[in-house]
Amino acid sequence: MSTILGACHPDGEYVCGKRKVNEVEAAVVRRIMQxxxxxRSPRAIAHDLNHExxxxxxxxxxxxxxxNGNWRRGTGILNNELYIGRLIWNRQRFIKDPMTGKRQSRMNPENEWVVEDVPSLAFVxxxxxxxxxxxxxxxxxxxTDPDTGKVHPKGARRTKHFLSGILKCSCCGGAYSIYGNGYACSNAKNQxxxxxxxxxxxxxxxxxVLKGLKDNLMQPEYVEEFVNAFHDELNKLARRQDKKRILMEKELKKVDAETEKLIDAICSGVPAEKVKARMIELDNRSKELKQLLAVHPSSLPRLHPCLSTMYRDKVAALSDALMDDNGNAEAFNALRGLIKEARAIPTDKEPQIELYGELPALIKLANKNPTAKNSEVLVELVAGARYNLSPTFKFSA
Ligand SMILES: [Zn+2]
Structure with a gap:
């Protein structure tokens, strides 16, 4: 909220002496605080403001x-000290997480903060x-617990829930979040x-959703069609990628055919001496080509024909692992990775769920022991494939 007008150039630099308070927005800030x-909860206040x-x-x-923002970091309407005429610099610094490469902020000790008093800008x-x-x-x-200073479990930041970020509202497209024991549209709740x-x-x-993942996402009739179409595509790709190999195979056929002809010629009375040089030449080339072809075996991945059965077994095993031990992060992530999106459609009776599968992940899970190198090719291929596998499916809760 640019309550302070003219405070920044587009490049973010402050312009001294040119700032003034935007009275309309200042009034909104004061209203929120009051x-x-x-x-009143920040949620209820946000609702009202959006409605108005x-x-x-x-x-x-x-x-x-x-x-709400973060009171320690001075973010959010309730914590912006500029509203009381205090401009604070160097409150936090940014570091790059060496593992993820993401920027993270760290608080600086309070004695390193630079505070500038700008009473002319105060409006609270x-x-x-x-x-x-x-x-x-x-x-x-x-x-928080007064003895330990730690956050009560109830108020603590919750761990990620299975459908957080995946389950979307079909009315507004917003994400569902956890509220109490259930998922609800966060736009309806928060805004x-x-x-x-x-x-x-x-x-x-x-x-x-787990049952849907197991039983509906890879239906055998679609999968068979997909596997066939996939292999056709794979063969096309193999031909494109390995033109050299195709040319060598053609040449080998020619060499063999010519050799046959020369043998026929000798049999029908042509003196062997006359064709000897050519025969040796052909024989050498034939050996050379066979050697080259042996070095380049076709190594593109293949899809197992029983893809759907294997997929179902693996999802069942993962679901069991998830149920047995709620902390099973591997199963949790593997299963979440299979879902592109789940849309919740509110109805008068039971809600309907529309589930969209993440095709490359589904195939990768189902395909039996693809080697690491091959599975990359596989995923790339599947990602580019437009087949009628893992279509949307709807079902009722
Ligand atoms: Zn919604």
Whole structure:
């Protein structure tokens, strides 16, 4: 929210002396703070603002996180000290995670912060600000253990759920997130911009998707067709990739045919001396070609004809592993990797789920022992293939 107008050049540099407060947006900030200290949740405040058509920061929709932010990092409407005329630099630094290459922020110690007082830009009174800080502390105490300072399990950041990020709302396209024991459209929950207020029972919906993964995504009749079409495609590719080999095979046939002819000629009375030189030449070339062809065996991957059966067995095993031990991260990730998207369609009765498979992952899992090198080719091929395998399928919960 650019409550301070003219504060930045497009390149992000601050322009001194040219900043002034955007009074319209400043009023929104004060309203948020006032409602918050009266006990309204950031979620409810965000809903109202979206309903009223009030634009959030960068013209986006309001979310609880836009308001809450992170009090330690000074982010979010409730924590921006610029509103009380304090401009803070060097609060955090960015480091690159050597494992993932992703940028991560780290807090700098408070004595390294650079604080600049800009009272002309303050538009939130100290009294209101202090009340917000007091309320935040109160809220934090509710979720942290006073003895250990640790977050209560209930308030703790939850681990990833099986369908988080995968399950989408068919009304607004937004993602479903976990609320209590169920998945719900986060746009409906957080922004109030979707009317789909159904909550899907977590256990039930996960079991249904797992069953769908096993029984519906690779139906044998589609798979057989796919395997055939895939192999046709593979052969085309092999021919393209190995033109040299094809040419060598053709030449070998020619060499053999000519040799046959010369033998026939000798049999029918042509003096062997006359064709001897050519015979030796052909014989040498034949040996050479055979050797070259032996070095280049065709090594492209093949799909197992019983793909769907093997797939089903593997998914069943993974599901069992997931059920036996909820911490089985390998099974969890392997199964999640098979799903491109699951769409929840609210109906009057039971919700319907539309499941979309991640084709390369499905094939890779099903195909028996593909070598590492070959499976890369395989996945690349499958990704490019447009066959009627793993189509969408709908089913009811
Ligand atoms: Zn929605």
């Amino acid at each position: 409602e918050y200290i009266l006990g 058509g009030v634009k959030g920061p960068q013209g986006k929709m309001w979310n609880p996180s836009t308001i 009174e100290a009294k209101l600000w202090d009340a917000v800080k007091k309320k935040q502390l109160e809220m934090r105490r509710k979720v 109030g911009t979707c009317d789909n207020h159904r909550i899907l029972n977590k256990k039930k919906i996960e079991a249904i």
